[in-house]
Structures are given as C-alpha cells and as structure tokens.
Amino acid sequence: xxxxxxxxxxxxxxxxxxxxxxxxxxxxxxxxxxxxxxxxxxxxxxxxxxxxxxxxxxxxxxxxxxxxxxxxxxxxxxxxxxxxxxxxxxxxxxxxxxxxxxxxxxxxxxxxxxxxxxxxxxxxxxxxxxxxxxxxxxxxxxxxxxxxxxxxxxxxxxxxxxxxxxxxxxxxxxxxxxxxxxxxxxxxxxxxxxxxxxxxxxxxxxxxxxxxxxxxxxxxxxxx
Numbered sequence: 080x081x082x083x084x085x086x087x088x089x090x091x092x093x094x095x096x097x098x099x100x101x102x103x104x105x106x107x108x109x110x111x112x113x114x115x116x117x118x119x120x121x122x123x124x125x126x127x128x129x130x131x132x133x134x135x136x137x138x139x140x141x142x143x144x145x146x147x148x149x150x151x152x153x154x155x156x157x158x159x160x161x162x163x164x165x166x167x168x169x170x171x172x173x174x175x176x177x178x179x180x181x182x183x184x185x186x187x188x189x190x191x192x193x194x195x196x197x198x199x200x201x202x203x204x205x206x207x208x209x210x211x212x213x214x215x216x217x218x219x220x221x222x223x224x225x226x227x228x229x230x231x232x233x234x235x236x237x238x239x240x241x242x243x244x245x246x247x248x249x250x251x252x253x254x255x256x257x258x259x260x261x262x263x264x265x266x267x268x269x270x271x272x273x274x275x276x277x278x279x280x281x282x283x284x285x286x287x288x289x290x291x292x293x294x295x296x297x298x299x300x301x302x303x
Contacts, residue, residue, distance in 0.1 A: 085130075086129040116209050119147060129200075136198060138240050144206075157266075166189050172268065180282050183299050229255055264278075
C-alpha cells in the first residue's frame, strides 16, 4: 500500500502482521462492489488517515465510520468533502467548541485536511461503509487493522494525545494506555450538551503536547 501512496512508509512495519486480513478485506470489498454495493469512500482514499506518517502523529481522534452518503466522506473521521453543505451536525458542534475553546472562527466547509497535515490522525473505526447504510461495515474485519495502528501509537517513545469522544472511542482507552487521554461526550447533537461543550479538547491537547516538549497544533482552518 505504501508503494501506491495509500499509507505512509513508516506504517508498513506496524501493519506487516495484517497482510492476510488486508487481503481478505480487499476481496470482500471487491465482491460487494461487483454485486452492486456502492462502497464509500472511494477506495483510493479509504486509508487517507494513514498518509500521515506514524512518526508525525501528535493527536489521535477516533470516529466511528465514514458518512454513508455518496460524495460526502473523504477518508478522515468527522470530515467530509469540501463542497458539502450543510456541515455534518457533529462537525458543526466540533467547530462551535473550537471557537469557544480557542476563539477560532468556524470554517464554512467540512474539510479537515489541514489538521491531518499538522499531525492530527483522524481515524475511523471502520474505513468503509455501504452507501445509505450507516455502520454497515463495522463487523467487516477492520478491528485487527485498528488494533495494529493503536499498538504502534502506544509503543512510541513520545506517544500522541488521544481525544476520545463518546463510548465508541472510549472503549479503546485500555489499548491506548500509554497515551495521554482526553475523554468527553460525543459531539453529536444527541450528546454534545452532556459534556462535550465546555470540554476544551483543543487547548487541553495543546497543553499536553507542550508538556511533552512538542509543538502545539494549529487548529485553525481556511475560511474559504
């Protein structure tokens, strides 16, 4: 995968034990596609989060699965293709908290690519989904891939900060035991008012990075 630009080169050793699982996933996705299932996101960007080198990850944010609407997902958790309007509601709440926390004006678009470039690993628990069927690939076999990613992060000398929003992300807390962790409610409209708003994850993450001697994240996004 690294040879084709799907993932950064230094993830290859971390995932070397997953060759069989990756092949099985590829075969299953190919079969489903041949049977008419529309796979999201485009296979070319399914592993986009892992184009961020392992050595450059400063913050980990865990999502659930890609948005199940064609044209929306772009391979990054909570993000979507730049042209999408209106914004996904969870992301809109993330932007509200970002403004409250750091005074950063909300971007009018849902593209979080700049965060990825600055060291934020926006990783979904499943990297694929069937169009129109949220959560449809959660049991497809992504779990061991995710476990290898987390193990690699957990054994780094300077572990990144993990931001765990909601129960779906917090179930991985033990697997990320060496990472400083920030936990709160999920930013979805159903739970944001129960502990997400006011949690200040962005300034807290930067504080933890600074305590480790790392540069803080620039959380701003282009306004166009």
